[in-house]
Amino acid sequence: MCQLLGMNCNVPTDICFSFTGFRARGGRTDHHRDGWGIAFFEGRGVRVFLDPQPSADSPIAELVRHYPIRSLNVIAHIRKATQGVVRLENTHPFVRELWGRYWVFAHNGNLLDYAPRLSGRFLPVGDTDSERAFCHLLDTLARRFPDGPPTPAALFATLRETVREIAAHGEFNFLLSNGERLYAHASTRLCYRVRQAPFAAAHLCDEDLTMDFSEVTTPQDRVAVIATTPLTDNETWTPIPPGTLVGFCEGAVEERAQ
Numbered sequence: 001m002c003q004l005l006g007m008n009c010n011v012p013t014d015i016c017f018s019f020t021g022f023r024a025r026g027g028r029t030d031h032h033r034d035g036w037g038i039a040f041f042e043g044r045g046v047r048v049f050l051d052p053q054p055s056a057d058s059p060i061a062e063l064v065r066h067y068p069i070r071s072l073n074v075i076a077h078i079r080k081a082t083q084g085v086v087r088l089e090n091t092h093p094f095v096r097e098l099w100g101r102y103w104v105f106a107h108n109g110n111l112l113d114y115a116p117r118l119s120g121r122f123l124p125v126g127d128t129d130s131e132r133a134f135c136h137l138l139d140t141l142a143r144r145f146p147d148g149p150p151t152p153a154a155l156f157a158t159l160r161e162t163v164r165e166i167a168a169h170g171e172f173n174f175l176l177s178n179g180e181r182l183y184a185h186a187s188t189r190l191c192y193r194v195r196q197a198p199f200a201a202a203h204l205c206d207e208d209l210t211m212d213f214s215e216v217t218t219p220q221d222r223v224a225v226i227a228t229t230p231l232t233d234n235e236t237w238t239p240i241p242p243g244t245l246v247g248f249c250e251g252a253v254e255e256r257a258q
Helices: 016-024 059-066 129-144 152-167
Strands: 003-013 036-042 045-051 071-078 094-098 101-111 170-177 182-186 191-196 201-203 210-212 222-227 244-249 252-257
Touching: 003 016, 003 101, 003 170, 003 182, 003 244, 016 059, 016 071, 016 222, 036 101, 045 059, 045 101, 071 101, 071 170, 094 129, 101 129, 129 152, 129 170, 152 170, 152 182, 152 244, 152 252, 182 222, 191 252, 222 252
Parallel strands: none
Antiparallel strands: 003 071, 003 222, 036 045, 036 071, 094 101, 101 170, 170 182, 182 244, 191 222, 201 210, 244 252
16 A cells, blocks of 8 residues: 655645654555655645655655755655556656646555546556546546636535546545645545644654644644554544545645545
8 A cells, every 4th residue: 555645734834744754654664665756835836756766765755854845735655556667657646737726646546447538638647547547537627617727615526526436446545736725535544633723742653753843833823634544653643434535725624525
């Protein structure tokens, strides 16, 4: 199983603490060694780091761990290849443009007998089921709303409908963001933690590291962290029930539906 990590915030926040524990799962505390990647939204732009090498041994991952990039939305992925060879073009997260905004997507799972008909506007570069699913999602949104972005409620409803269709082909845990909102879907395992005042100390599961968030936040800050499995061992994480799509905005759950 691949590993997913997402962050959605109401103020620009760095992900260094969470990424330190997450990175260890790419070959040190877990057996996922088929590449990793991370994408940070900065305004309307996206800063992306990809590496087909294990994250635990990656100099690029070491750079990211010490580089306090502040972002409202972040998506990271550690790959365990099921479809597609271990190459840079098959490394998540994937990025495309729709309605004048970048969209970022990362998937954990395996889709079988999955060959969606694509219009040609969004096409896979690699040969993974994950990138095909991403192209299918965006293709559906572009066809359904040809005049521009819909309301958040209409977007969520269309994603929910399309995700059900794709998930019928297998395991479809994913994170998706357009820089304004972050969407998380659980087929099997995915959970989240919302950190807000009163802030406390958190200790990582995969590294002996503790962070006291009361020292680095303001009372107004709110951060939602989404992961395949909990990143800390002294906080309460909320499991996302299988088959549930959750929309996060400004560090809080905005919508959820099965």
